[in-house]
Amino acid sequence: MKKYHFIAVGGAVMHNLALALVEKGYQVTGSDDEIYEPSRTRLEKAGILPKAYGWFPEKITSELDGIILGMHARIDNPELQKAQELGIPVYSFPEFIYNQSKDKKRVVIAGSHGKTSITSIILHVLKDQKVDFDYLVGAQIEGFNLMVRLSDAPIIIIEGDEYLTSPIDRTPKFFHYKHDIALVSGIAWDHYNVFPDFNEYKEQFRLFMETTPESGELIYCEADKLVKQAAEQVEIEAVKTPYKAHPAIIENGKTFLKTENGLIPIQIFGEHNLQNLQGAMYICLSLGLTAAQFYDSISKFKGAAKRQELMASNDNSALYRDFAHAPSKLMATANAVKAQFPERTLIAVQELHTYSSLNKEFLPNYEGSMDAADIAVIYLNPHAAALKKLELMDEETLRNGFKRSDLILFTDSSELKKFLLSQDYSKTNLLLMSSGNYDNMDLDELKAKFN
Known part of the structure; x- marks a missing residue:
């Protein structure tokens, strides 16, 4: 043993x-x-x-x-x-995962945003189509007891993080998986505490693409300028497959995929998710599934936990929760909810929780990220800033950074909760975005306003 x-x-x-x-x-x-x-x-x-x-x-x-x-x-x-x-022998978990999957076909999903959603879609489709596979994903997914599976399956689907591997290995995790098939969804500056130089951050993805073997495939989002540039410039013998958002229409707050066999309803929405869906589809096709099989399964996909998750709703309002914390994620999620329900007021709340988001020097990267919101709210926890030894930003600094003169700031979660409970949510959507939990704020009372 x-x-x-x-x-x-x-x-x-x-x-x-x-x-x-x-x-x-x-x-x-x-x-x-x-x-x-x-x-x-x-x-x-x-x-x-x-x-x-x-x-x-x-x-x-x-x-x-x-x-x-x-x-x-x-x-x-x-x-x-x-x-x-x-x-x-001392292994980081990426090294250990590779050690356990040397004889499998390894599929690695990378990118500053979208990788959990893409990985989740692939896992859902493969399971629904009864394909045997192992996996590593960064969120709990409905229908899966664990975020990791290691068995005798012939393939493994891995969410590949660009963050550091371990205390004794300061390289990005995704290098260790030695992929056969790689997907890169987007490049947008993140992990400012580890990659203070944006060029160094971008270089990690170029190097990742460069490791694609001759017999492999690089699938990349051509809608992302930085990804497209890197993928087109990298010199590899592998097949390069670009993708963009899957064609779709919105009718009465519902999204339908446009396919050769007509419209197919799906439960996720937004331009970024249509990009994620298309990238996931190309992975599934590379693994031997047909487009018909993919479409059959994707209509049942409800989304990954905390990724544009619908927490409560009624006929004219909804409460969504999203893991978004980086500028590109905020913008994509806020834009998606507003585009899906253009006739509804959008109240968007962002908790500044990560080192990057709490850093005054990184703040200008958030410019325009909450423009889609009719009411934009920031929650800034003084304790979180103190733990990271960062200066607590004031409302004026945040307004200048986000370029929103009407930005509302809270530094006390009880005051934020009072404000949110006082709002009229008729014809209104509330979007909560954070990689934290608003200082353990109980959301049950809030959810009740949407039932």
């Missing part, structure tokens, strides 16, 4: 990988200095929740087949140091 120990087991992907290895029959242990829900309950149910928080070098013995190191751990982590002393 293989034995693996996870350093920083509580992370979203890390705990899912740990659970996937338990399902595979491996012996798994782990440590972390903090574990939140739902990771805690899921690890406990599987019998691998650490008995105490912290780092315990005594857990690291020569009996282990390997260590899986999470990004949350520090380079001076005592368990990591013990493993290095004993010469135990």
Whole structure:
């Protein structure tokens, strides 16, 4: 029986990988200095929740087949140091995923935005068409118990992140998967704390494209100028397949795909999602499915969790939640909701939660990102800024950055909640955008206003 120990087991992907290895029959242990829900309950149910928080070098013995190191751990982590002393193999989770999938066809979805949605669409279609596959995706998807699956399946679908691999490997994760088929959805500056220079950030995607093997395929969004430029300039022997938004129409707040066999209703919407859908379709075609099979399955796809997620609605209003935090994601999501329901007022709320979004120097990148909103609201948590050791921006600075003179700022989640509960949502949509949770704001009262 293989034995693996996870350093920083509580992370979203890390705990899912740990659970996937338990399902595979491996012996798994782990440590972390903090574990939140739902990771805690899921690890406990599987019998691998650490008995105490912290780092315990005594857990690291020569009996282990390997260590899986999470990004949350520090380079001076005592368990990591013990493993290095004993010469135990240390893997980041991307390295481990590759190690487990060397003999599979590896499909990697990359891009500053859209990669979770594209990966989710592919997973849904393959499952619906009863294709056997493994996967790694960055969100919980309806119909899938885990965010990771490792089996004897002949292919694996991987959401490829450009963020750093681990404390001891400062290169982007997506390089480690060594793809056969790659998709790049978009390039828009993100991870400002890691890539303070935009050219360096763009270069990571060019290098990723460059690693596409001669026998492989590079699928890229030609609607994104930076992606198109990089894909056309990169010198590879692989097939290059450009894509743009799938043709569609909107009728009475519903989106229909235009196909050779007529209109097909879908449950997702927006120009960016039609691009995501088309990219996912090309991946499925490359894997041997037909267009008819794809269309048959896509009509049942409800979307990934927290990606333009409909939380509550009635005949003339709706509450949506989205993971959007980077400027390109805000713009795409706000534009999508407004275009889908042009006759409704749009109230858009953005929580500044990431290092990039809280950084005064990065703020000008948000210019125009909330222009589609009739009422634009920013929630800025002073505690989040303090944790990242950043200056707390004032309302005037934010207005100048977003180029919205009517921007409304809140720095207290209870005041934000009061404001939102006081609004009249007749013929109005509310869009909540954040990679955080508005300082644990309870949304149940808000949802009730849309029932």
